[in-house]
Amino acid sequence: xxxxxxxxxxxxxxxxxxxxxxxxxxxxxxxxxxxxxxxxxxxxxxxxxxxxxxxxxxxxxxxxxxxxxxxxxxxxxxxxxxxxxxxxxxxxxxxxxxxxxxxxxxxxxxxxxxxxxxxxxxxxxxxxxxxxxxxxxxxxxxxxxxxxxxxxxxxxxxxxxxxxxxxxxxxxxxxxxxxxxxxxxxxxxxxxxxxxxxxxxxxxxxxxxxxxxxxxxxxxxxxxxxxxxxxxxxxxxxxxxxxxxxxxxxxxxxxxxxxxxxxxxxxxxxxxxxxxxxxxxxxxxxxxxxxxxxxxxxxxxxxxxxxxxxxxxxxxxxxxxxxxxxxxxxxxxxxxxxxxxxxxxxxxxxxxxxxxxxxxxxxxxxxxxxxxxxxxxxxxxxxxxxxx
Ligand code: GDP
Numbered sequence: 352x353x354x355x356x357x358x359x360x361x362x363x364x365x366x367x368x369x370x371x372x373x374x375x376x377x378x379x380x381x382x383x384x385x386x387x388x389x390x391x392x393x394x395x396x397x398x399x400x401x402x403x404x405x406x407x408x409x410x411x412x413x414x415x416x417x418x419x420x421x422x423x424x425x426x427x428x429x430x431x432x433x434x435x436x437x438x439x440x441x442x443x444x445x446x447x448x449x450x451x452x453x454x455x456x457x458x459x460x461x462x463x464x465x466x467x468x469x470x471x472x473x474x475x476x477x478x479x480x481x482x483x484x485x486x487x488x489x490x491x492x493x494x495x496x497x498x499x500x501x502x503x504x505x506x507x508x509x510x511x512x513x514x515x516x517x518x519x520x521x522x523x524x525x526x527x528x529x530x531x532x533x534x535x536x537x538x539x540x541x542x543x544x545x546x547x548x549x550x551x552x553x554x555x556x557x558x559x560x561x562x563x564x565x566x567x568x569x570x571x572x573x574x575x576x577x578x579x580x581x582x583x584x585x586x587x588x589x590x591x592x593x594x595x596x597x598x599x600x601x602x603x604x605x606x607x608x609x610x611x612x613x614x615x616x617x618x619x620x621x622x623x624x625x626x627x628x629x630x631x632x633x634x635x636x637x638x639x640x641x642x643x644x645x646x647x648x649x650x651x652x653x654x655x656x657x658x659x660x661x662x663x664x665x666x667x668x669x670x671x672x673x674x675x676x677x678x679x680x681x682x683x684x685x686x687x688x689x690x691x692x693x694x695x696x697x698x699x700x701x702x703x704x705x706x707x708x709x710x711x712x713x714x715x716x717x718x719x720x721x722x723x724x725x726x727x728x729x730x731x732x733x734x735x736x737x738x739x
Pocket of ligand 1: 372373376378496
């Protein structure tokens with residue numbers, strides 16, 4: 352277990368991200384692919400990425416992204432990375448759920464269907480992400496449709512995709528704050544745009560194209576009579592997407608410097624303010640609960656983003672909105688879609704805490720009573736859902 356804690360202590364090697372999309376553009380297919388390809392490896396085995404063998408194929412197939420959080424593991428340039436893929440509801444409702452889960456993440460993969468292009472919900476979720484200072488990258492999905500349905504030649508495909516990228520950057524122009532408008536625009540040149548097929552499990556960006564020699568002509572040829580396995584082998588989807596996240600989504604301590612002033616309205620010069628800006632593992636415990644469910648065996652499981660401090664089993668925390676103190680019975684982290692007991696977790700991670708039976712989504716947990724919550728008391732207390 353000490354090994355897992357070592358990885359989660361390397362803040363540079365943590366990414367908290369989400370996948371957002373207009374309905375039917377491929378969010379579930381992409382998320383499942385990432386989970387199946389990178390969710391089975393245990394961070395316990397850092398440095399010697401071994402696939403967990405306790406899951407048989409049937410179990411792997413039946414895994415879907417219903418968990419509040421799923422942890423992925425991938426090694427890049429000999430460094431192990433831990434990715435928390437946090438679920439964001441696809442639709443907008445009035446309970447603030449979308450915004451709440453966006454608060455826990457620092458980067459977002461925006462999935463766009465290549466035939467449909469930017470749609471209403473693409474615009475809404477991208478705007479919300481930008482409003483929370485969550486940095487987007489773009490994955491243009493269903494490239495197979497451009498060949499099979501629209502019959503576009505490689506040249507026309509590139510022009511078509513160029514227009515989608517331009518449309519997406521117009522969203523960034525419209526909704527990003529002045530400081531981020533230029534910095535956060537996506538481009539093929541800096542590898543913040545990837546193209547692929549989530550269904551067929553391949554994807555590439557410019558670097559991957561250069562490294563593998565894949566071109567849009569190959570894509571065209573393959574979908575007009577070739578074997579898609581070739582694309583899958585040369586450019587596995589999960590590798591391209593996870594590398595894009597490593598490169599463009601900031602690690603938690605970098606993100607919190609500019610995100611905390613936006614998502615929290617307390618005094619930034621106070622002890623908790625400073626500790627959250629620094630993502631300080633030695634600061635007071637401050638965690639925003641983004642999800643609370645009932646596990647029939649374990650009771651309430653409160654999952655969220657730990658912005659400051661370190662949570663330990665046995666610690667008592669103050670539930671700021673509910674105004675009660677409760678004891679943490681167990682500190683767990685996700686491994687793939689499953690929870691594993693780790694005993695403690697430092698700032699920047701996404702802990703799952705047991706024992707806080709009064710905690711609900713939207714709650715702020717704190718080691719100090721003098722804390723301005725992330726969401727004020729007027730938040731809607733939701734019924735808790737039992738997970739089966
Ligand atoms: P979500 O609503 O965004 O989660 O979308 P899903 O992942 O459920 O995908 C919607 C539909 O698009 C499903 O029928 C998928 O099989 C299909 N789909 C996903 N990726 C691709 C792709 O790359 N190409 C094609 N042609 N269909 C895809």
